[in-house]
Amino acid sequence: MLLRAPTPTRPTLTRRVIRPIGLVIALGALAVCALLSVTVGAKPIPAADVWAALTDYNGSYDHDVIRSLRVPRTVIGVFVGAALGLAGALMQALTRNPLAEPGILGINSGAAAAVVVAVFVLGASGSALVWPAFLGAALAAVAVYALGSRGRSSATPVRLALAGTALAAVLQGLIYGVIVLNDFVFDRIRFWQVGSLTGRDLDIFLQVAPFLVVGIIVTLALGPSLNAMALGDDLAATLGARIPLIRAGTAVGVILLCGAATAAAGPIWFVGLIIPHAARVITGPDQRWLLPYAAVLGAVLLTAADTVGRVILPGSELEVGIITALVGAPLFIALVRSRKMAQL
Amino acid sequence: MSDTLAPASSATGSARPAPRGARAWRSPGGRISFLVRPRTLVVCLTLALVSALTLVVSVSVGDYGVPLSAVPAALMGFGERLDVFFVQGVRLPRALTAIGVGAALGIAGAVFQSLSRNALGSPDIIGFTSGAATGAVAAILILGAGRLVVSLGAIAGGMITAAVVYLLAMKNGVQGYRLVLVGIGVSAMLASVRDYLMTRADLTDALGAQIWMIGSLNSRGWAEAAAVWIGLAVLAPVIFAVGQRLRFLELGEDTARGLGVSAQSTQIIALAAASALTGAAIAVAGPIGFVALAAPQLARRLTRTGGTTLAGAALMGAALLVLADLVAMRLMAPTQLPVGVVTAVIGGSYLIWLLYTEWRGGRA
8 A cells, every 4th residue: 555645844945946857967977977978988989989989899909898888887887877866765764873775784694794704615606796785785685674673562673783883794704704814815805895887898797687676666665654654553553654664665675676776886874874964955854756856866976976986096006996985975974974864 | 873872781681680689888987989780890809810820821832831830930930941931931921912902801891882872883893903904014014114113003094083083073072873873884994095005016026914903912022112101091981980971872872961961071081092903913913803892792781781881891701712812822732823814703693603592582
């Protein structure tokens, strides 16, 4: 059952005008970023050639660069960014916790531990790391949620954060143990654990695309229900919200999005933490607007960061995971300082 | 919101329970008096006993075993020369270092958690550990520095980071949630700097830096033991002196001010001392994870007190680390694991178990 959305407060007139316009602007920004991401790189290719490569492929080197490297990379960047932004918004709504993100709730650690095990035990590499990463992220999320929601009352923010921290610590310990015993694994993991879009091809993306699509659809449909949940469990239940169902749906969405994103690009910190906070400045607490904003802004941030990383250092690339952290952290700190934390 | 960032005391239950079985102790004449909680006393004594027993076991076991009966003599410097060498020269300083580092981390963690009024507000989360690790990794990978410079780099990195975090979090005083959030932001930034350095270094250097980052007590001698114990002797009394005021601050800054506590100066003294203590621990052993986060929480659950117990946290930290180091030495023998691996696995598993049993009962 979908709820008629009880919005927490009646939005002001300006906000009602700003929200649709802002979303259009954000989509425009995403289009510009995607275009730049295809155009800009170590080898500059004029926009006309880019267009030709997409519509009239002639097999030249330039066209090959566009089609086999930059387009997949851009597509992956858009989807991973959207998934991380959405996942962060969902986690923060679900746990009513402004600190919730894939890192704090142990999901990145789950994926990393699974990758380490896959490299150590199976000698896996390349696109074979996709499935362990996905499995690890999903298992970690389920474990944290199961542990956090044990007992009579439901999962509280403090519990989930504690459960996530505890699980992340155990997994990190295992990773360290393997790394110390095996140089080879360490050499792999140190590159994998920097989230990056470099050298990702369409095969990897196609493997995780179904999860991303389902995750995004499930998630966007949850907006009204999450609005009801924001009023508190008791009031939401009075309004007819099926709280266990909503919680489970949100959790499934989070697992799909985080698992797929981490599988496709490695652990990228901070997009999931900062994007919902940034989106909330524009949208206020209404989840029906917050979720699409989070998706679009996440995609903008990731593609822009990836493009900047290609040109910022002469002669080498800066991984997108490093850029998002370096850009995201100051913005996040500014956010924390500039306003009272919104009720989630 | 209020759930998340409630005072640390609310993690176990919202209202502070009346101290069960607490007795007031008064000196003759009644000039000095304080509450004695029998349970807290028993827990503290037990933890001290565990630490002492573990110390005795750690000096006796190893690839060169010293029978327990020979340990007391070897500790005094009598007995076989090889026994004395291993017990007095190698294993005792390492175990003492473990106890000192553990106690330092436990106290520092308790202070940070109390100041941020958040169970997760340990040095690990507010950026100190991250800053120290980054300072050390930069010293190793950029300067190719030796142990002393690496330690100094770690202390400098941690101190600067803690100061930056505190300053960035300051706005009409420092509020708990802001401190934690700013710390997370700065930590994420530093982690990305570390990742960058690690991917650009060659494998041997990167591995050395990684092991340092995990935290290890391998081949720590009397110099390191002395360093951390001197740090404890100087800084712990400072922190214990402001302990009562910290507990008032947990009630909220306004309430504390009403009770005559100067909030800002208490915060600054406690933060500086706890940072220095963490710095000493990290300089000696590297950024050992999880002890500072877990020890105060575990101590509080065992003593069943509502607020922070500094002594309990210190003893819990010491017991945790010396036990963990024993396991790290023997688990994969003859390969010695860095103790940071064990603290993460043991501490994390224990916290999971604790949360599991506590929540199953529907409490908390």
